[in-house]
Amino acid sequence: MDTLLAKDQIYKPKLEAVREAAQRISKVVLKTPLAESFTYSKRFQANVMLKREDLQQVRSYKIRGAYNKISSLTQDQLKKGVICASAGNHAQGVAFACNKLEVNGVIYMPITTPRQKVEQTQMFGGEWVKVILKGDTYDDSFKSAMKHMDKFGLVFIHPFDDEKVIEGQATIALEILEQVDVPIDYVFAPLGGGGLLAGLSTVFKQLSPKTKIIGVEPAGAASMSTSLKEGKIVELPFIERFVDGAAVQKVGSRNFAICKENLDDMITVPEGKICQTILDLYNQDAIVVEPAGAMALSALDQYAEEIKGKNVVCMVSGSNNDITRTAEIKERALLYAGIKHYFIISFPQRAGALKEFVAKVLGPNDDITHFEYSKKHHRENGPAVVGIELSDPADFGPLVERMKKKNFYGEYLNDKPNLFQFLV
Structure with a gap:
């Protein structure tokens, strides 16, 4: 589809078609809860409601x-x-x-x-x-x-760039508006190819035009954000695949045209922040979500001032998370929080060097979580890859200073993705 067509030529879901879709899928699709999140409402001093599409039979709105x-x-x-x-x-x-x-x-x-x-x-x-x-x-x-x-x-059957698919996803908006008795100020929803937000935003713009619609996508796969900035659909040459439910290199043409007109904002969230939200939802609310399902809530920090005292809906889009990814999710969250750090440490080739490092370089609450060392030469110093977990991000600066003062510092790996990817 040519995204430069006049506005009246751009496909938009009609309310009648969305209502027909709602009727067509009613026998197999659950009307999922719109539940207040006490945790996030308290944190942001707002009425934060979660649209629990993770509770569908296939555990997502798709x-x-x-x-x-x-x-x-x-x-x-x-x-x-x-x-x-x-x-x-x-x-x-x-x-x-x-x-x-x-x-x-x-x-x-x-x-x-x-x-x-x-x-x-x-x-x-x-x-x-x-x-x-x-x-x-x-x-x-x-x-x-x-x-x-x-x-x-x-x-x-296209996952997002199809009129009937968009109309099916738009039924979520009808449900949300039926489930609330207060005006909705903000809706935050995840975006991959754009089908959900294309449908949802169209319904809201017709039935609740004052509601601000905020699209959220992962920083490593910002295909819609990039396209909106360029004013045309851009195919990203490379994407971070961690948020697999929203990692696409190119958004749908129908969805781009609709989102370009309807979205009030399009923002990105770091993958590490998404991981922390996954852990928070599990630990604090006993809600299991996949990375894409946590994106909307992960974006609230960026709107903390705007949503105070407001009625906010966040899409929890899915819960298809593989338990084997838990270690990686925790690791990414710690890295994002500035608590986990990896270094190449230059150890003197003498007895007691490691003991000195532990006693005089590490802080009282620092912990070694990764250590990889092999003596393959007779040089004065030998390198080791060391992972250190801090109790407070503020301890990072003093730790590095002590390393340098005691001549242990070699290289910091967190900001070197080509090397760092082998550790995470």
């Missing part, structure tokens, strides 16, 4: 768009079968819909997709779907799926 699209196909299209590409949540929505509607489906997923999401997709689809792992990113899987579609004549 079932809305997928089911609405597939159930709207003709009988001839359904007989041909469907195909999609997804980093996980859309795949589960498509798989569930295929099983429910008894439609054959082929689902392409990146090889890097967490195993939990692959297994869940296979479980929801049963005998009706075939899962194919291909490529390192969603965009790689998408290209492979398109080739498969052309070869076998299947109907492609």
Whole structure:
């Protein structure tokens, strides 16, 4: 779609179509709670409400768009079968819909997709779907799926750049507005390809025009932010794949056109901050979320002053998190907080050097969490990779000063991603 078309030529979900979608999906999609978060309400002195799409049957809102699209196909299209590409949540929505509607489906997923999401997709689809792992990113899987579609004549179910998918996601906005008895001042929602915010923002602009709609995406995959700044769709050459549910190199053309007109702000949040939010939600509220599901809440710090005393809705978009990622999530959170640091330490090749480092360089509350050393030469000093966890970020400066004073300091690794990626 040409994003330079006149405004009256740009596709926008019509309320009638969204209401039809709500009716079409009502038998399989749960009306999820809109619950006040006491933790975040107190922290930000606001009425913060969570739209709990993590409680859907497939543990994300993606079932809305997928089911609405597939159930709207003709009988001839359904007989041909469907195909999609997804980093996980859309795949589960498509798989569930295929099983429910008894439609054959082929689902392409990146090889890097967490195993939990692959297994869940296979479980929801049963005998009706075939899962194919291909490529390192969603965009790689998408290209492979398109080739498969052309070869076998299947109907492609796009995860975000499709009118019926957008209308399905927009049903969330109808639910939110039905569930509140106060005016909503702000809505924060995650953005990957843009389908959710395209639909949600269109409904709010018609039914609650004073509500400010804030899009949130990961700093390492800021495809919409970059595109909005450039005034055109930009395909990012490289993205950080950690937030797999929102890591796309290129947003949808329909969604870009809608978001360009409807969003009041488009912001990014660091992956480390997202990890800290995941841990906070689990430890404080017993809510399990995936990285994309934590993005909206992770953005509230950037709006702390604006939302005081306001009614705020945050989308908790999904909970498909693989427990094997917990260690990485904790590590990234500690790094973001300035508590975990990695160094190359230059140890003198003499007895007692390590003891001196522990006794005279480390602070009383500092802890060594990683130590990698191998003596392979007879030089005066030998390097070791050391990970140190602090109790307070303010202890970092004094620690480095002591290292240098005692001639242990070699190199700081946290800000050297090409080296640091081997440690995390």
